[in-house]
Amino acid sequence: MLKSTTKPAVIGYYSTKFGELWEKSLTDLLEESVVGALSNSCLKIEEIDAIFVSNMLAGILENNLHLNSKLAEILATNIPIFRLESACSSGGMAFSLGVNYLKSGVAKNILIVGAEKMTDYPADIITDALASASGGEEQQAGLTFPGLYGMLAQNYLQSFDYTEENLAFVAIKNHYHGSLNPKAHFKKEITLNQVLKSSYIAYPLKLLDCSPITDGAACLVVSLDKEKIKKAEFKAEIMASEVATDSISLKGRESLVELKATKIAGQKAFKIANLKPENINIAELHDCFSIAEILAMEDLGFWQKGTGGEKIISPDLMLNKGKQNSLKTNTSGGLKSCGHPIGATGIKQIGEVFLQITNQAQNRQVVDCKYGLAQNVGGSGGSCVVTILGSY
Amino acid sequence: MLKSTTKPAVIGYYSTKFGELWEKSLTDLLEESVVGALSNSCLKIEEIDAIFVSNMLAGILENNLHLNSKLAEILATNIPIFRLESACSSGGMAFSLGVNYLKSGVAKNILIVGAEKMTDYPADIITDALASASGGEEQQAGLTFPGLYGMLAQNYLQSFDYTEENLAFVAIKNHYHGSLNPKAHFKKEITLNQVLKSSYIAYPLKLLDCSPITDGAACLVVSLDKEKIKKAEFKAEIMASEVATDSISLKGRESLVELKATKIAGQKAFKIANLKPENINIAELHDCFSIAEILAMEDLGFWQKGTGGEKIISPDLMLNKGKQNSLKTNTSGGLKSCGHPIGATGIKQIGEVFLQITNQAQNRQVVDCKYGLAQNVGGSGGSCVVTILGSY
Numbered sequence: 001m002l003k004s005t006t007k008p009a010v011i012g013y014y015s016t017k018f019g020e021l022w023e024k025s026l027t028d029l030l031e032e033s034v035v036g037a038l039s040n041s042c043l044k045i046e047e048i049d050a051i052f053v054s055n056m057l058a059g060i061l062e063n064n065l066h067l068n069s070k071l072a073e074i075l076a077t078n079i080p081i082f083r084l085e086s087a088c089s090s091g092g093m094a095f096s097l098g099v100n101y102l103k104s105g106v107a108k109n110i111l112i113v114g115a116e117k118m119t120d121y122p123a124d125i126i127t128d129a130l131a132s133a134s135g136g137e138e139q140q141a142g143l144t145f146p147g148l149y150g151m152l153a154q155n156y157l158q159s160f161d162y163t164e165e166n167l168a169f170v171a172i173k174n175h176y177h178g179s180l181n182p183k184a185h186f187k188k189e190i191t192l193n194q195v196l197k198s199s200y201i202a203y204p205l206k207l208l209d210c211s212p213i214t215d216g217a218a219c220l221v222v223s224l225d226k227e228k229i230k231k232a233e234f235k236a237e238i239m240a241s242e243v244a245t246d247s248i249s250l251k252g253r254e255s256l257v258e259l260k261a262t263k264i265a266g267q268k269a270f271k272i273a274n275l276k277p278e279n280i281n282i283a284e285l286h287d288c289f290s291i292a293e294i295l296a297m298e299d300l301g302f303w304q305k306g307t308g309g310e311k312i313i314s315p316d317l318m319l320n321k322g323k324q325n326s327l328k329t330n331t332s333g334g335l336k337s338c339g340h341p342i343g344a345t346g347i348k349q350i351g352e353v354f355l356q357i358t359n360q361a362q363n364r365q366v367v368d369c370k371y372g373l374a375q376n377v378g379g380s381g382g383s384c385v386v387t388i389l390g391s392y
Numbered sequence: 393m394l395k396s397t398t399k400p401a402v403i404g405y406y407s408t409k410f411g412e413l414w415e416k417s418l419t420d421l422l423e424e425s426v427v428g429a430l431s432n433s434c435l436k437i438e439e440i441d442a443i444f445v446s447n448m449l450a451g452i453l454e455n456n457l458h459l460n461s462k463l464a465e466i467l468a469t470n471i472p473i474f475r476l477e478s479a480c481s482s483g484g485m486a487f488s489l490g491v492n493y494l495k496s497g498v499a500k501n502i503l504i505v506g507a508e509k510m511t512d513y514p515a516d517i518i519t520d521a522l523a524s525a526s527g528g529e530e531q532q533a534g535l536t537f538p539g540l541y542g543m544l545a546q547n548y549l550q551s552f553d554y555t556e557e558n559l560a561f562v563a564i565k566n567h568y569h570g571s572l573n574p575k576a577h578f579k580k581e582i583t584l585n586q587v588l589k590s591s592y593i594a595y596p597l598k599l600l601d602c603s604p605i606t607d608g609a610a611c612l613v614v615s616l617d618k619e620k621i622k623k624a625e626f627k628a629e630i631m632a633s634e635v636a637t638d639s640i641s642l643k644g645r646e647s648l649v650e651l652k653a654t655k656i657a658g659q660k661a662f663k664i665a666n667l668k669p670e671n672i673n674i675a676e677l678h679d680c681f682s683i684a685e686i687l688a689m690e691d692l693g694f695w696q697k698g699t700g701g702e703k704i705i706s707p708d709l710m711l712n713k714g715k716q717n718s719l720k721t722n723t724s725g726g727l728k729s730c731g732h733p734i735g736a737t738g739i740k741q742i743g744e745v746f747l748q749i750t751n752q753a754q755n756r757q758v759v760d761c762k763y764g765l766a767q768n769v770g771g772s773g774g775s776c777v778v779t780i781l782g783s784y
Binding site: 027056057059060063064065066068069070071072073076077078079080081082083084085086087093096097100101102103104105106128129131132133134135136139242243244245246247248249252260261264378379382383 | 419448449451452455456457458460461462463464465468469470471472473474475476477478479485488489492493494495496497498520521523524525526527528531634635636637638639640641644652653656770771774775
């Protein structure tokens, strides 16, 4: 436990554009995001004590590991740099561990950076590489992540008597939000009819229920340095960042209408932050597939289990549509519309919460945004990180 | 900084046999080492608050990532589990980060586990996968790690006027120590003549200058729990565990007769532990190639730069040969003879130091062993972790 009463804060953030960035390498993306975050927080690399790097696929796709030493070379530094991998929750894991590292007292200012380069490869190669995050037997059986989430979706719709139309509202909302985000992969609104008429990928999930394959990087500056936090133009308190794991194989789960890792990480985070779901103004949720956002809202306690299929239809979750002061979800566009460059996703989610809390979200700014939550899931729920930020 | 005055301790250790373990999967190795370490420390999995997992190659070799969630499934737990990768220093990184995690106050008892499964694949596949840890241009140029360390070796021999015979004494010593270690991959002594007559791999390095391709796993139990440490039959204080990085590409280095990351991590570790090289009784050094142990001894301050080629000939470094109370190095057999299952190596090094300090090293026990050091290097020196343990 920390002797100091200084509260850890996010004091800077930068993300590259998310999309098909064929002209940029993984190294280019890492460098752009680090340079951008340092610039946005008016810090120099010499003021940084350690870096946490998040990436999932570079080993498999481009035989590229030991990214910490490669980042040391780019930045011409000898500071401790750690690389974390936890499939799609790599970014959240790096953040949570980085915050604990600060609290141990060995560092005052750190970077959390994540990147992924995915669009240079055909979809079958990516799908196969992503399956590395699923249970061994599921992988051997040829189950892909659309397949696994398809089963979770079908089970949910049948258990609580909903249809594919209910799922579609996740995609409609998040594409609307993406249309307001200049960094988003897809800046295009979609209609209910378009979602329902899109091709099946893994029944009942259709193309527009699925997040895309995306390139991108994001970087946060996190501080426990009283002076630096005081000087920072923009700052948000890190109230909690909690991790839980679960059996990666669906066969090992107690329930298939929830992700237990989300429930546990969420309960811990709310307890530590001393907040309740009703206090949260904005939530970035891990909508890798439409069903995932509905499960997340229920598992985090925003909605009762089984009610999400109906609740998701409400325009109140959207910017500029329903009640102004109600909880807004995935204002960045979420994984669905902003894109899902795996290693960057968890960091971008926290970055979006930071932008909202510090009133930097421009045309997608949520009014009176005091508390925000980010939920980052690995695979089909084998790991989860829930982070809560508040006004500093 | 910690309010408590309890000092973090290693209280348990287990390693599988190192070798060609064709009948065991990565999962089998992870499970065996965790179960063994828990048993050796008389703890149950329910008493563990978090786990740090180290592995380098499973993504590339067997399309197997998200190991944290797979470990959660094996152990039927929902606790935080983090996966670290830093090439050959993955194990040391997991340990260092785990110790800081304890110091942050969020956990009291943790496991640090590392495993690698390498011998199911032909050598060219492994060599290519390992090259993922080198600089991008080095990799593209077709340079392998024997090639990179070969250049470092040649540069050292020329700079300080030594011959290949000087390098050979690293291998002779470590094979003798391996012959005393029942867990070692090679339990066979070798002669100077055998080393010098072995085939060239990358000039001036020969087959018997190189560590082998090995399967294995190792697990440490680390505690900051006053009661648990008090009860523990065997315990060693964690005095320091420090990380540094460096340009991964040789072209970016200031000097080619040293590994700067080792120097920095070593200086930090000695300072924090308030010790000097002459206080150390046993050192496990990262002898992936014979030259690496000589560089390490110099970079850590045991020997003056350039003198290692001569100093390594002394029988005093060996068990049962020279002076009884002098510093002994790589009593486990080192990477050279005990084997180098990448993700496990850094953990096995600290495990060997723990066994020596707690008088459990049986026929390779160093007399009056109070302080021990482990040095774990990533790639050709792009990252390094130096850990110092002392009697509790």
